[in-house]
Amino acid sequence: MDSGDDTGSAYNSQVESAAVDARTFAMAFDASPTPMVVTDPRLADNPIVWVNDAFVDLTGYSRSELEGRNCRMLQGPESDRRAIEIIRDAMKRQASLEVELRNYRKDGTSFWNAMTITPVRNEHGELVYYYAAQADMTEKHALELAMKGTNDELARQVNEQTADLRAALEQKTALLHEVDHRVKNNLQVISSLVLLKARRTPQGEARDALQGMAERIGALSMVHRMLYSAGDVTRFNLEEFADDFMSDLTAGIDPERTAVSAEIEPISLPAAIAAPLALMLHELATNAVRHAFPDERGGRITISARRCETGLRVLIEDDGIGLKAGKPNPAGFGCSLVEMVVKQLRGVITWHDPVPGTRVEIVIPLQQDAPTGSASASAGRAS
Structure with a gap:
């Protein structure tokens, strides 16, 4: 066998090996628990050309119902228009993206679909496919919604308790102000009585003592007058x-x-x-x-x-x-x-x-x- 025959045999071995590798990868993707889909942007409307079993299980559609159709078939009335525009913009730019979108199964039930979409290029850098790995995030969103409900309920309870505490504090403040007001009035009356007695007392130590006591009571009355008018008790x-x-x-x-x-x-x-x-x-x-x-x-x-x-x-x-x-x-x-x-x-x-x-x-x-x-x-x- 000459060298030409050796070269041809080597090439055929490489081709056969590459084919085996491709089949191995295809079998691995088919068996993966992660839903996967491939679309072909070179064909009209970028249709689905391959899905694995996990994707079929996720959507409820058969391969024959999926292949040849655009992925928008999974969209429905509550699919976020903003997220859809983000997907369209990324595909126009032939860019990768990660996005979550509410999709719908064949039976009409909705699920939250987390997608990682990646453009696939050939050796010349030309776009040939879009590959998307997906995950069902419905339970995560349900948990977030439940937590939001719990947080909202906690916030409501906190607001109610805060309002009750504020009302109690305002009531206590009003009570203390009223106490200061009454004490002030009572001290003023006592001071006036002591001064009246001092005026009717002959000059001397007794009168001076009464006047001094009236002034001290007046000083205390001034304190309660000030506290009554203050905002902070x-x-x-x-x-x-x-x-x-x-x-x-x-x-x-x-x-x-x-x-x-x-x-x-x-x-x-x-x-x-x-x-x-x-x-x-x-x-x-x-x-x-x-x-x-x-x-x-x-x-x-x-x-x-x-x-x-x-x-x-x-x-x-x-x-x-x-x-x-x-x-x-x-x-x-x-x-x-x-x-x-x-x-x-x-x-x-x-x-x-x-x-x-x-x-x-x-x-x-x-x-x-x-x-x-x-x-x-x-x-x-x-x-």
């Missing part, structure tokens, strides 16, 4: 609080003789400390007004409050005669009251006696629980 703005306090403090002061100024940061504080804080500021400020400038002496009082590393730092200063030069008042208990309130607030108070004047420095820790003890019952929020 749990906290208050220190700057707004100070504005009300300063208005009450300076109402009866001659501004030509005594100047009172305040530098207050807009700090949000727990409503529970509003009453003790008001008592403390009232006691220190009114004491400065009354005792720092005797004999028609003029002067200045400065009140400041700002954050510090340990909490809230309050400073009350005057340029009056000072602590040591003041007249002792055996019946007075202002200093004791201030120290009691500062202790109640878990703070620290420091008395300074510069020359001239008096300086009181108070540091109160923030982010604390409501004040405890007997004093908080009278100074805290009514509930």
Whole structure:
């Protein structure tokens, strides 16, 4: 046998081997559990030219009913027009794509068809087929729909519970505002009664004590008036609080003789400390007004409050005669009251006696629980 015969035998062996490989691939695709279909874009309307058994089982059509027809035969009334346009556009561009489309079986039942469509080209790069591997995603969509229904129901329940909580909170807020309003009115009545008694009491320690008590009750009334008008029943703005306090403090002061100024940061504080804080500021400020400038002496009082590393730092200063030069008042208990309130607030108070004047420095820790003890019952929020 010459070399020509050897070459021909080799070629025939390659052809036979290629044919065997093709048949092997065809048998593998036929037996695959993945539905597969091949269409021929060179023929009119790009018809189906091959399907495997899994595709036949998926659609319910026989091979003879499928071959020669376009895949649009599986579309129906609920097939997404947008997805169909995406398929058409990809085929115009001869591009691969992945898409899900609602298709219909022969018996009319629908299923969600996930398709991976791939153009197949020959050795010259020419488009000869479209190959599509498919999967039934109906159960996945049913699960998604069930989960959506569950999520919608959960969202509805959450919205209902949120609405109930909001209504309960609004009711509680309205109740607390009403409590503040009533406490304010009651304290104003008590303050008026005490003042009335003071006016009918002869001048002396008893009358001074009654007037002082009426003013302290008035300071507490001012707190509940402010809390009643505030939007948040749990906290208050220190700057707004100070504005009300300063208005009450300076109402009866001659501004030509005594100047009172305040530098207050807009700090949000727990409503529970509003009453003790008001008592403390009232006691220190009114004491400065009354005792720092005797004999028609003029002067200045400065009140400041700002954050510090340990909490809230309050400073009350005057340029009056000072602590040591003041007249002792055996019946007075202002200093004791201030120290009691500062202790109640878990703070620290420091008395300074510069020359001239008096300086009181108070540091109160923030982010604390409501004040405890007997004093908080009278100074805290009514509930």
